[in-house]
Amino acid sequence: MTGDEDAVLLRTTGRAARITLNRPHVLNALNHAMVRRIAEALTAWEHEPGVETVVITGAGERGLCAGGDIRAIHDDAREGDGTVAAAFWRDEYRLNARVARYPKPYVAVMDGIVMGGGVGISAHGGVRLVTERSTLAMPETGIGFVPDVGGTHLLAHAPGELGTHLGLTGARIGAGDALLCGLADHYLPSASIGALVEELTTRPVSDAIARHVRAAPVGELAARREWIDACYAADTVEEIVSRLRAHGDPHAKEAAETLLTKSPTALKVTLASLRRARRLGSLERVLDQEYRVSLAALATPDLVEGIRAQVIDKDRGPRWSPARLGEVTEAEVARFFAPVGAHELGLAGTDTAVEVAG
Numbered sequence: 001m002t003g004d005e006d007a008v009l010l011r012t013t014g015r016a017a018r019i020t021l022n023r024p025h026v027l028n029a030l031n032h033a034m035v036r037r038i039a040e041a042l043t044a045w046e047h048e049p050g051v052e053t054v055v056i057t058g059a060g061e062r063g064l065c066a067g068g069d070i071r072a073i074h075d076d077a078r079e080g081d082g083t084v085a086a087a088f089w090r091d092e093y094r095l096n097a098r099v100a101r102y103p104k105p106y107v108a109v110m111d112g113i114v115m116g117g118g119v120g121i122s123a124h125g126g127v128r129l130v131t132e133r134s135t136l137a138m139p140e141t142g143i144g145f146v147p148d149v150g151g152t153h154l155l156a157h158a159p160g161e162l163g164t165h166l167g168l169t170g171a172r173i174g175a176g177d178a179l180l181c182g183l184a185d186h187y188l189p190s191a192s193i194g195a196l197v198e199e200l201t202t203r204p205v206s207d208a209i210a211r212h213v214r215a216a217p218v219g220e221l222a223a224r225r226e227w228i229d230a231c232y233a234a235d236t237v238e239e240i241v242s243r244l245r246a247h248g249d250p251h252a253k254e255a256a257e258t259l260l261t262k263s264p265t266a267l268k269v270t271l272a273s274l275r276r277a278r279r280l281g282s283l284e285r286v287l288d289q290e291y292r293v294s295l296a297a298l299a300t301p302d303l304v305e306g307i308r309a310q311v312i313d314k315d316r317g318p319r320w321s322p323a324r325l326g327e328v329t330e331a332e333v334a335r336f337f338a339p340v341g342a343h344e345l346g347l348a349g350t351d352t353a354v355e356v357a358g
Helices: 003-007 034-046 068-079 083-100 152-156 162-169 176-180 190-199 204-211 222-232 236-245 249-259 264-280 283-297 299-312 330-335 352-356
Strands: 010-014 018-019 053-058 063-064 106-110 112-116 127-130 136-137
Touching: 003 010, 003 034, 003 249, 010 034, 010 176, 010 204, 010 352, 018 112, 018 330, 034 083, 034 136, 053 190, 063 106, 063 127, 063 152, 068 264, 068 299, 083 152, 083 283, 106 204, 152 162, 162 222, 162 249, 190 330, 236 249, 236 264, 264 299, 264 330, 264 352
Parallel strands: 018 053, 053 106, 063 112, 106 127, 112 136
Antiparallel strands: 010 018
């Protein structure tokens, strides 16, 4: 068995097929080979009558998946021509769409850390489970990037402006807030995961879930909706920061300070992406938009610098360029959404360019 196969373990028992992400030393971060292996398994199981349910979990005690292999993206953006990252994103985003439209129950056990690409392979699923250990986030603005893997679609449909808050700040949330934001469906104690997965081999999903789900702990965001909705409804990131600073709630001021540590370019492109995602509607159209944005990000200094500061050197002191929100022009933001011709992802067909132009 090769190393690539070891990184994704596949098994069928009874009526359930199981995917286990198996790179616990890097918190099950996804690489291109893993994405392809998962996609191939889903294709095979779709046409296998004995498989009635697909379950995805992560190996180790820390989480399902911390995201994509951003070191490889860093190296390609810095020293390559972008084709490695583009090919990875193309297959990853297609997998995200596949998960969302999978014709059989796709049960994602979102235990522990679930971030970035981990959200993409779980939160689009038909049955999404969180536990007391769940920590979800889309932290891309902190590395000079923009929420992808269909994340802007998910966040754009969260209640009020909760998704805008999460997308811009990269804030981590627990089980209760994941349910509130529409990123998960059910809560169960982590101690019940083993029994649930075992029962899925012999029982229909609804029966097995009903035996283990519990009331979720209360989250934090519901009590903060007033200032989140009021502040993040602004049309620009500058105005959002101004409203947050002027608000009396200390959590609002803390959010403002958090925003000012993120990439100014990434913040402005993220806000535009979320607003456009609301109008685009379908996940496929949003993924097409995200692919354009991701390709454009490869040509910006902030992606390389952000990954360097947060992951490579870990000095936590990225030097953004431009360094201030006011220096990021509308023309620069618009460049991220420009059509890419023959390189389009093309999940939604040829009408996407017209939709995102407005």
